[in-house]
Amino acid sequence: MLIYHRLETEMLIAITDEPQIARQLQEQKQSVIGILSPKSVTSDWSGVSYLSEDITLLSYVSEENRGYCREVCYRMLGLPMVIGQFQIGEDSYIIREMVEDDVNQLYPLYEEPHWKQFLEPLHKEKKVELEKIKGYITHSYPVYRCGIWSLVKGKKKEDIHSCLYSNERATIGTFINESKSRTIQIGRDGSEKNVAQVKVAEDSRRNGVDTILDNSRQEVIGRISLEYKEYGDFNGCFLGYALKESECGKGIATRACKLALSYGKEELGEEHIYAIIHKDNHLSINMAKRLGMKMVGNYGENGIYCGIIA
Numbered sequence: 001m002l003i004y005h006r007l008e009t010e011m012l013i014a015i016t017d018e019p020q021i022a023r024q025l026q027e028q029k030q031s032v033i034g035i036l037s038p039k040s041v042t043s044d045w046s047g048v049s050y051l052s053e054d055i056t057l058l059s060y061v062s063e064e065n066r067g068y069c070r071e072v073c074y075r076m077l078g079l080p081m082v083i084g085q086f087q088i089g090e091d092s093y094i095i096r097e098m099v100e101d102d103v104n105q106l107y108p109l110y111e112e113p114h115w116k117q118f119l120e121p122l123h124k125e126k127k128v129e130l131e132k133i134k135g136y137i138t139h140s141y142p143v144y145r146c147g148i149w150s151l152v153k154g155k156k157k158e159d160i161h162s163c164l165y166s167n168e169r170a171t172i173g174t175f176i177n178e179s180k181s182r183t184i185q186i187g188r189d190g191s192e193k194n195v196a197q198v199k200v201a202e203d204s205r206r207n208g209v210d211t212i213l214d215n216s217r218q219e220v221i222g223r224i225s226l227e228y229k230e231y232g233d234f235n236g237c238f239l240g241y242a243l244k245e246s247e248c249g250k251g252i253a254t255r256a257c258k259l260a261l262s263y264g265k266e267e268l269g270e271e272h273i274y275a276i277i278h279k280d281n282h283l284s285i286n287m288a289k290r291l292g293m294k295m296v297g298n299y300g301e302n303g304i305y306c307g308i309i310a
Contacts, residue, residue: 005061005069013069015057022048031073033057049076075142083149083224084259088250092154095224095256097141102150103130105220112245118281119242144228146268151222151243151256221247224256226264226273231299237270241287248283257291261308275306 002016014032016022022034026048034040034048037055045051050072054065061069074081080097087093103126109115110122123129140147225240239260243253264270275293277284279302293306 001058003058005057007061007066007070007073011070011073013073017055017058019043019045019048026076029076031076033069033072078137080137081141083263084256086255086259088252088255093151093221093252093256095149095151095259098133098136098148098150100130100133100137102220103133106223109220109222109242109244114245114283115242118278118284146226146228146237146264148223148225148227148240149260150220151224151252152218153221153247154218222253222256224260226260226268231276231303231305234274234276234297234299234305237264237268237273239264239273239275241284253287254290257287261291273308276303277306278302279304 002014002018002021004012004014006012012031014022014025014030015035016025016032017035017037017040019034019040022032022045025032032048032050034045034051035055035058036045036051036053037058041053052065052068056062057065057069071081080099083095083097085092085094106129107122107126110119123132136147222241222243225238227238227240229235229238231238239257241253241257241260261273264273274296275284275288276299277288285304285306288306291308293308295304296307297305299305
């Protein structure tokens with residue numbers, strides 16, 4: 001059995017309980033989920049990236065499953081997930097997964113005094129750093145659903161496109177412009193009939209949906225992260241944040257970190273989220289206090305822990 005469900009922005013996802021069809025569609029770069037139905041659960045599903053035991057997907061997409069279906073679409077199309085978005089004044093901001101083009105905007109940020117003092121530097125060879133970003137895109141993000149994210153800014157209202165959510169935190173979304181859009185083939189046999197183009201409408205707010213920045217006009221102004229690490233006796237999910245100096249003092253980092261903490265609690269199920277901060281990094285220590293973090297321990301000669309129950 002093979003059916004297609006239509007998601008937002010004219011995006012389609014294929015659902016099938018036949019492994020051969022699933023493999024064929026995946027080879028053709030279609031978004032597909034294989035269903036482990038009673039008749040197919042013992043079949044050979046090798047080569048199929050996304051599987052589900054929920055046979056109701058063969059009939060309809062529930063609200064509970066919609067997020068998973070969106071994520072499969074974006075992963076298979078190679079598009080970045082949006083963690084959250086907010087607006088301050090005329091400027092719009094989103095936290096999203098890194099894309100390869102970000103590497104060119106990161107190096108100037110790491111030359112700023114505060115970044116150089118407290119952050120581990122990027123690799124001196126840009127191509128090596130680019131490979132790290134590719135590793136996040138292909139391995140870390142799909143498996144852990146977190147990592148180092150880019151904080152990006154739109155300079156004007158017309159720099160934003162419509163997204164998929166109606167609240168402040170957009171768990172899954174994407175940057176799409178003409179150069180990034182892909183074609184989805186619809187026919188059962190993979191033929192190019194009734195081709196649907198993945199795109200986002202130009203209007204900045206339609207029917208109450210959220211907004212994200214146009215990928216072609218984005219400016220990377222910082223990094224936000226949730227990463228699983230071990231420091232001495234402490235191990236778990238750690239929050240990180242760094243912002244371009246000219247953007248400090250506007251409440252941007254506070255809003256971004258709150259969205260990251262919300263994501264950690266609601267999407268990752270983390271009860272405790274930590275931050276490790278150099279004892280001389282007073283800006284970061286003050287940020288942790290604004291977020292409600294409390295001192296819970298020390299690490300090494302210069303590191304302090306702030307912890308929060310998410």
